[in-house]
Amino acid sequence: MPEVESSNFRKECMEHEVQHFEVLVIGSGLSSLTSAALLAKRGIKTLCVEQHMQPGGSCGTFRLQGRTIDQGTSMFFGFGAKGFNPHRFVMNALEEPIDVVRHDQMYRLIYDGHPIDFHADMESFFADLGELFPNDIDQIRDFYAYIGDLYHHVIAADQSYMAPTEITRTESVSRIFRHPIRNMRLLPLLSKSAGDLLRKFVDSPEVVKFFSKLTSTYCYTTLDETPAILAITMFMENHTGGSYYAVGGSHQLPGKLEKAYEQAGGIMRYRTKAIELVFKNDKPTGAVLQDEKGTYTVKADTIIYGGTLYNLYANLAKNQAQSETLLRKVEALEMTYPSVVLYCIIDREVLPEGTLPIEMFADNPEAIDEKEVTMYAFSLTDPSLCAPDEHVVMAIGPSLQTWPRVWEKEADKEMYLRRKEEETARMLDILDSHFPGFSTHIREIELATPTTIERYTLKEHGSVAGPKQAMGQDLLHRQGAQGAWPNFYHCGEATVMGTGSLAVTISGISAANMVLRNMGEKEYRGSSALTDVVREYQGKVDTLPGNGRNWQPPSINAIDDTQLRELHDSASTCQWCLDAPCRNVCPHHYDIPAIMRRLECGNLVGARLQILGSVACAACPAPCKDSCRAKTIHDNPVAIDSILLTMGQLSEQRR
Numbered sequence: 156m157p158e159v160e161s162s163n164f165r166k167e168c169m170e171h172e173v174q175h176f177e178v179l180v181i182g183s184g185l186s187s188l189t190s191a192a193l194l195a196k197r198g199i200k201t202l203c204v205e206q207h208m209q210p211g212g213s214c215g216t217f218r219l220q221g222r223t224i225d226q227g228t229s230m231f232f233g234f235g236a237k238g239f240n241p242h243r244f245v246m247n248a249l250e251e252p253i254d255v256v257r258h259d260q261m262y263r264l265i266y267d268g269h270p271i272d273f274h275a276d277m278e279s280f281f282a283d284l285g286e287l288f289p290n291d292i293d294q295i296r297d298f299y300a301y302i303g304d305l306y307h308h309v310i311a312a313d314q315s316y317m318a319p320t321e322i323t324r325t326e327s328v329s330r331i332f333r334h335p336i337r338n339m340r341l342l343p344l345l346s347k348s349a350g351d352l353l354r355k356f357v358d359s360p361e362v363v364k365f366f367s368k369l370t371s372t373y374c375y376t377t378l379d380e381t382p383a384i385l386a387i388t389m390f391m392e393n394h395t396g397g398s399y400y401a402v403g404g405s406h407q408l409p410g411k412l413e414k415a416y417e418q419a420g421g422i423m424r425y426r427t428k429a430i431e432l433v434f435k436n437d438k439p440t441g442a443v444l445q446d447e448k449g450t451y452t453v454k455a456d457t458i459i460y461g462g463t464l465y466n467l468y469a470n471l472a473k474n475q476a477q478s479e480t481l482l483r484k485v486e487a488l489e490m491t492y493p494s495v496v497l498y499c500i501i502d503r504e505v506l507p508e509g510t511l512p513i514e515m516f517a518d519n520p521e522a523i524d525e526k527e528v529t530m531y532a533f534s535l536t537d538p539s540l541c542a543p544d545e546h547v548v549m550a551i552g553p554s555l556q557t558w559p560r561v562w563e564k565e566a567d568k569e570m571y572l573r574r575k576e577e578e579t580a581r582m583l584d585i586l587d588s589h590f591p592g593f594s595t596h597i598r599e600i601e602l603a604t605p606t607t608i609e610r611y612t613l614k615e616h617g618s619v620a621g622p623k624q625a626m627g628q629d630l631l632h633r634q635g636a637q638g639a640w641p642n643f644y645h646c647g648e649a650t651v652m653g654t655g656s657l658a659v660t661i662s663g664i665s666a667a668n669m670v671l672r673n674m675g676e677k678e679y680r681g682s683s684a685l686t687d688v689v690r691e692y693q694g695k696v697d698t699l700p701g702n703g704r705n706w707q708p709p710s711i712n713a714i715d716d717t718q719l720r721e722l723h724d725s726a727s728t729c730q731w732c733l734d735a736p737c738r739n740v741c742p743h744h745y746d747i748p749a750i751m752r753r754l755e756c757g758n759l760v761g762a763r764l765q766i767l768g769s770v771a772c773a774a775c776p777a778p779c780k781d782s783c784r785a786k787t788i789h790d791n792p793v794a795i796d797s798i799l800l801t802m803g804q805l806s807e808q809r810r
Contacts, residue, residue: 176202176422178670179442179455181429184212184612185228185656186646187461188412189663192249193679194670195421202453203421204444206428208733209752211409212461212612213619214656218730219599221788222541224498225549226603227619229405229531230262230398230513231255233657234689238396239311239388241660242408243689248679249415252688254402256536259694261398262513265589266368267520272511273393280394291359298356299390306391309341310384315680318651318665320635341384348626349386350379361520366390368517372529374654375491375553380625385653392657398513400536402692403755408656410756417753417761425749432458432471439643442471457673459666461647464488464622464634465615477639488628491654492523492553493605493617497582499548502596506546512536516589528552528585536694545598550582551619558605558617575602620655621648629653636665644669719759722801725794726754728785737779737795743771747779747795750802763805772799 180191183205191203209215213227233242234255246253260274271283277299285292315322344352353366366386367378373389374381401407417423424446431443433452441454460467468482512535518526531549534540541547558574559567579602583594605617614621622628633651636644646666652658668678729751737747745765753762766772775796783792 174441174452175454176200177455178202178457178459179453180204180459180461181442182212182461182647183207183210183409183413183423183425184461184647184659185214185409185412186648186650186659186663186666187212187459188409188416189245189660190459190461190644190646190667190670191421192412192416192419193245193664193667195416195419196249197671197676198420199670199674201416201421202424202455203416204424204427204429204442206426206613207611208425208746208749209406209409209731210413210423210425211406213608213614214405214409216404216406219498219500219601221728221730221785222500222545222547222599223404223539224547225405225531225533226498227405227496227551227608228656229400229533229549231401231405231408231656232392232396232398233660234399234691235396236687236691237311238392239657240396241316241657241664242399243687244316244679244681245660245664246411246689247687249412250686250688251411251415252690253407253411254690254692255399256402256692256694258398258400258512258536260511261393262515263511264368264372264515264517266365266517268518275394275397277394287365288359288362291357291362294357294359295362298353301356302352302387303391305341306387306395310388311391311395316661316664317668318636318662320631320637320651321665321669344383344387345630347383348379349381349383350377352383352386353378364520368520368527371523371527372515372517374624375523375620376623376625377523380623382624382626382629384630385624399691400512400533402537403539404537406752407756410752410758413753414756414758414761417758417764423761425746429471434472434475437475437640439472439640457642457644457670459644459646459670460638461645461663462613463615463647464649466613472639475639481639488622489625490616490618491620491623492555493558494551494608494619495554495578495582495605496603496608497548497550497579497586498599498601498603499550499597500541500599501546501548501593502598503544503546505590505593505596506532506535506548507590510535510590514589516585518585518588523553525553525555525581526585528582530586530589548586550586552582552585554578554605554617560606560609562610571604571606575604578602578604621653624653636662636669642673718801722754722759722798723757725798726751728789728791729755729793730785730788732784736782736784737793740778740782742775742778743767745779745799747799750798751793754798759805763802766799766802766805772796772803 177199178194178201180187180203183203188210191201195201215226216223217226233240260272262273264271269287284295349370370376370378370381427444427446429442430445432439433441439458441452443450443452464485468478472478512533513531515529528550532546534547559571561568561571586593608614608617608619630651634645634649635651638645644666646662647659648654650662652661671678729748731748735748750762750765777796779795780792786792
């Protein structure tokens with residue numbers, strides 16, 4: 156899209172003058188944003204709407220008294236130079252650099268008191284398992300030899316990054332002939348569980364329990380519920396591709412996707428909820444949207460939906476004939492457990508030397524229960540997240556009780572607050588059992604309940620990973636990219652690939668490729684990504700420029716790199732306040748946290764688009780700066796006035 160056309164198009168869109176798009180993307184989770192960015196990269200006029208104030212869905216961050224805290228998804232597979240690496244593929248296809256740090260060990264599983272480290276050195280891994288299961292280690296080795304052969308030569312060898320339901324017949328035949336014998340061995344596993352596969356090699360019930368804990372920590376499913384194909388990928392990725400962290404916070408991944416999307420001409424509208432699909436002749440032609448100013452309708456040739464299936468059929472398309480039948484099927488799905496997430500700022504000495512950034516606690520080998528908690532302490536990897544004498548800790552685990560929706564019934568609020576206190580105490584007891592004295596060294600603490608998760612991500616009852624990826628509702632039994640209507644497509648956790656950032660990213664690629672296929676345009680395949688833009692660091696980011704803050708000068712010639720660096724550093728002190736007093740008092744109604752968040756991710760183009768021009772800011776007394784809460788944390792407020800003035804000048808120069 157030419158620069159002038161793109162600028163005019165954006166201006167009209169922001170003023171709600173443009174009512175027609177080639178593609179409307181509903182939601183800005185990793186899957187939706189991946190689809191939107193890939194389509195915009197091809198010059199397709201795309202609108203992405205999100206009911207929250209920032210992108211990423213469960214993959215995002217918030218600020219707590221100056222610290223950067225991941226709110227959910229933050230352990231990233233798929234960035235490795237080898238193995239199954241869709242994140243790397245997408246960033247390369249978008250030509251969008253991102254800094255990631257690779258963990259020396261993927262994670263540590265504390266299994267019934269025994270620490271097992273997962274890393275690339277398989278012999279060390281087998282040595283650890285040999286101490287736990289001395290009579291079964293040879294069988295375990297045979298199991299890994301079998302699944303490793305299938306993984307390396309069939310699963311990870313596929314560079315199409317497409318869900319199986321979206322692969323063409325020609326491509327499927329070609330794959331079979333590339334490795335005919337291995338593929339013949341793989342096909343029967345489509346109907347087998349991970350338990351069926353493991354028991355062909357291992358006869359020890361104790362070993363089966365161990366591997367069941369591995370599947371439950373990732374997929375919220377037992378070994379016998381988990382499809383064999385998924386388990387193969389999961390077990391081998393533990394030692395092949397590795398796990399990564401986005402330098403500066405998990406928001407950097409959706410932030411970089413947003414940057415690529417906006418640079419390519421895509422339009423983002425936050426605090427905008429799709430409330431109804433518009434149909435004509437049994438075909439969706441757009442959606443009714445609701446923002447802070449009211450409701451309005453946009454038209455679209457194609458719609459990509461990244462939300463929950465329940466919301467689609469119960470609300471957005473409830474008046475369509477087939478929706479009631481489809482809703483019944485969705486209601487019959489077994490969902491993953493609702494989750495609680497504990498966020499803590501703790502004294503640094505609480506985590507002893509040798510603690511890993513990711514530690515999973517499996518205290519009960521017999522069953523999935525509320526003690527199955529995973530602790531993330533990424534400040535061990537990225538010191539920029541907090542002060543030097545402290546750590547940021549996030550702990551997430553299942554909550555097996557029913558939580559009230561307090562927005563529906565005010566009378567439930569007292570019970571809800573009491574349960575929050577009880578759950579906080581329960582989670583602290585678990586952390587105390589693994590790190591003695593944890594609860595006595597807390598500086599800040601917050602708890603997100605299933606109700607919180609539902610409020611911000613629209614996941615019903617806080618089921619954090621959507622429908623279980625379990626036998627009978629797995630893979631080909633799940634929703635494909637193609638929806639119930641010919642121009643309607645799906646991506647996200649409810650689709651074929653299912654749970655986790657790696658899986659939903661593949662679903663986003665699949666949805667984008669299906670749209671491109673139907674437009675007669677070139678799809679994104681392995682050969683699409685020719686340049687490697689992922690900058691990978693090992694172990695820690697202490698030595699990175701800017702104390703680990705993810706930044707590189709955008710290619711804008713109007714100001715020099717020193718000024719760009721100053722913009723970035725000033726914006727990085729913003730606290731992204733939910734109620735944003737700076738936004739509320741701004742006479743021009745600028746979404747100031749959205750501008751600062753974009754600058755922190757290097758998205759100068761997106762930040763510039765939020766500003767109408769420098770004249771308004773030049774004459775403004777800057778009530779935004781006076782109301783800034785950052786001054787109580789950093790002694791000085793964010794330099795909002797000078798940032799907006801600079802961005803406004805850039806906006807005028809680009810017109």
